[in-house]
Amino acid sequence: MKSLHVFLVSLGEYLKTAPSTPPPIGILSLAAWARAKLSGLQFTLLDQRLERIDHIEVARRIVEARPDVVGLSYMTSADAFVPAMTQTIRDALPDCTILLGGSHPAAVQAPALEGTQADALIAGEGEIAFEMILRARQEGQTFEQVPGLHRRLPDGSVVQNPGQLPIVENLDDLPFVAYDLIDVPRYWSVYSQSPIPPPQKHLVLSSSRGCPFPCIFCHKIFGKTFRGQSPERLVSEMEFLHKKYGADRFDFIDDAFIQDKERVYRFSEEVNRRNLRVKLTMPNGVRTDILTQEIVDAMVAAGLSTCACALDAGSPRIQKLARKGLNIERFLAGVEMMARHRVFTYGFMMFGFPTETAEEMQMTIDISKKSRLHMAFFFKATPYPNSGLYDMAMQLCPERMQNLDFTNHDVYYNPVVNLSAVSDEELLYYLRKATRVFFGDPVRLFRFTRDCPHPFRFLQFLPGAIQQSFSRSRGRFRHPVHYPVGGSGA
Ligand code: B12
CATH class of the missing domain: 3.80.30.20 (tm_1862 like domain)
Structure with missing residues (x-):
């Protein structure tokens, strides 16, 4: 089996106004599951919020590490950076498999993949699909067998595989969260x-x-x-x-x-x-x-x-x-x-x-x-x-x-x-x-x-x-609405 260097990133800038920075257990759970099922995996984890770096620096660190697989986990608040980030990774590492997951890809599905250079998007629970993708990559196969996966075809178009993303029915089967990786x-x-x-x-x-x-x-x-x-x-x-x-x-x-x-x-x-x-x-x-x-x-x-x-x-x-x-x-x-x-x-x-x-x-x-x-x-x-x-x-x-x-x-x-x-x-x-x-x-x-x-x-x-x-300066709306108080409303 081919050994793989897998680079998982929890995207999202540190905001002083929302300073919470808990450990990213989504990607820690993916890593724990994959290494329990497959051999030959080496993981690097990066938490953008903890590092307090911008998306350009995130992309630079990924490229520098030269991984075989990159997994980006993100919410809607980080979505704007993803297309450019995947382009930078693709330009530097043409053979790298780029995967998208997390709450934003889960919500938006195929359109979140279309505008990027990523190879596949997992719209929901990720452990089993992630394992199947890594196994396919180790064996030199396509991702055709992963049910419910959104993936990019060689001509650049995006399709969804038939079936539903597999889920871990019995959560006792989940290994302990891979806290040793952070x-x-x-x-x-x-x-x-x-x-x-x-x-x-x-x-x-x-x-x-x-x-x-x-x-x-x-x-x-x-x-x-x-x-x-x-x-x-x-x-x-x-x-x-x-x-x-x-x-x-x-x-x-x-x-x-x-x-x-x-x-x-x-x-x-x-x-x-x-x-x-x-x-x-x-x-x-x-x-x-x-x-x-x-x-x-x-x-x-x-x-x-x-x-x-x-x-x-x-x-x-x-x-x-x-x-x-x-x-x-x-x-x-x-x-x-x-x-x-x-x-x-x-x-x-x-x-x-x-x-x-x-x-x-x-x-x-x-x-x-x-x-x-x-x-x-x-x-x-x-x-x-x-x-x-x-x-x-x-x-x-x-x-x-x-x-x-x-x-x-x-x-x-x-x-x-x-x-x-x-x-x-x-x-x-x-x-x-x-x-x-x-x-x-x-x-x-x-x-x-x-x-x-x-x-x-x-x-x-x-x-x-x-x-x-x-303070009246609390929270300016990005999309101001100007109409009289008690006016038309919604
Ligand atoms: C913990 C948490 C946070 C943490 C950060 C979590 C992190 N590092 O990922 C903190 C506190 C920082 C946070 C902040 C915010 N959060 Co929050 N948060 C959560 C919460 C409660 C749990 C996330 C979690 O860890 N789940 C458990 C793990 C196991 O699941 P998971 O991360 O989803 O990962 C699984 C799958 O998604 C998938 N997957 C995930 N990533 C990847 C990547 C790859 C490659 C693959 C294959 C699969 C995959 O596989 C994983 C295992 O099955 C969720 C609600 C929820 N229950 O999901 C909201 C949630 C993610 N947050 C949300 C929001 C809105 C916010 C804020 C914008 C709120 C705010 N303060 O204004 C901020 C964003 C600030 C910023 N600029 O970044 C929304 C996101 C909606 C959206 N459309 O994106 C959610 C869904 C809450 C909701 N009720 O809607 N949040």
Whole structure:
């Protein structure tokens, strides 16, 4: 078998406004799977965000390493750089196989491959397809046998192979994340995905795939059927990482960690049976309206210390429109259950859904204020390509969807577009007001200081919170909408 040098890159520029830099477990999982199945592979991993380099430097490092295979993993925010990057790689390394994967290729599919020099695109879960591609490359075959793969033919055209991308049905078959391929302690000196300031000894894990809920603003990378690792497999990986690296916190980035309640109870029992004393955080959040007291107790017994709770919108009409359908009373009760255990909770709220009015934004502020959340992030709803929100916006306000620029945007300070029924100015006013009202509550500030994992380190957030509460320079829209307040809207 031919030996291959495989160069995997997590693309995305480091942004001061969105400083989270967790280990890129997507490409770490691909590498772990491939090396367990094939011999003769040598891996190099590059995390653009961690290195804080631009895309030109990324391309230079790839070319310098002269790999046989390059895998680019990216979100829509990095899409603009990919065609030029693949051209640079192709010019320097004509025989290199270039692969695309991650949330943007998964959403956009064939068109994301067409404008580039890449050979194939994996639109979803990648492990098995990646293995098949590497094996084909080792054996000098084409990628014709990989079901569901988008690939380029010798004449440059793009086709999709028949069938569906194969998925790992039983997630216990996944090898442990290949943390040995990265410099773990470097990630401990930067922000993780949980908003806990460094230094920290955390690692990221994903214990399940597939989310059954149809929210229009979210991705569909892993399909709609929930698959979870067994508690035994999961706790073994935590135990291994705890012993090997001394990690004392695990950030679970599952989309639906608590979907299978039985799994949660058994997970908690297993953590305690093995006497594993670590902290857990849920930076992706849990669906707070399906929390029960038993689930919260079990999660706390397993070490839950910090948890995101996505309200998204306080208005029942917007909940329905966004197909989230959150039961707001139960959301408040779920937060309360965690608050009683002094779990540090933070909310995710979004402003600016299509047709959303000022009154509805005020409802989001009111519910956030009423909640027992310790902290909150107020974002702008963003229509990522091929999401339900994108389709809805194209129907309701197509004029605002022309030439959207997602390059290095973030949903906090660098919003892409305002889809709501209010003007840009008014939307930004509500975002400032939300931060002011939420944090201007002395009881909340007391609870924040009492319950937050590192009160003094969290003080670093103070200048940002003040700026977000008052500064008019927060978040200029890239696609300004000019019409009178309360005007035509969407
Ligand atoms: C962790 C995370 C991050 C991390 C970075 C992750 C990383 N290094 O890759 C951080 C915190 C930095 C982050 C930032 C942002 N994120 Co984010 N993030 C996630 C999250 C929660 C998990 C990603 C993950 O690790 N999944 C687990 C691994 C196993 O899956 P995976 O990475 O998808 O990889 C699998 C497949 O995609 C595929 N694959 C992936 N890459 C490749 C490459 C090749 C070659 C192949 C063959 C296959 C392949 O195989 C892998 C294994 O099956 C996802 C939601 C989700 N559940 O996916 C959102 C998500 C990716 N983020 C999203 C967004 C919008 C953002 C932000 C823009 C938000 C913001 N702050 O404004 C920023 C971007 C900032 C920037 N400029 O870069 C969106 C992306 C939508 C889109 N169209 O691209 C997602 C999908 C959330 C959502 N609900 O829609 N994010």
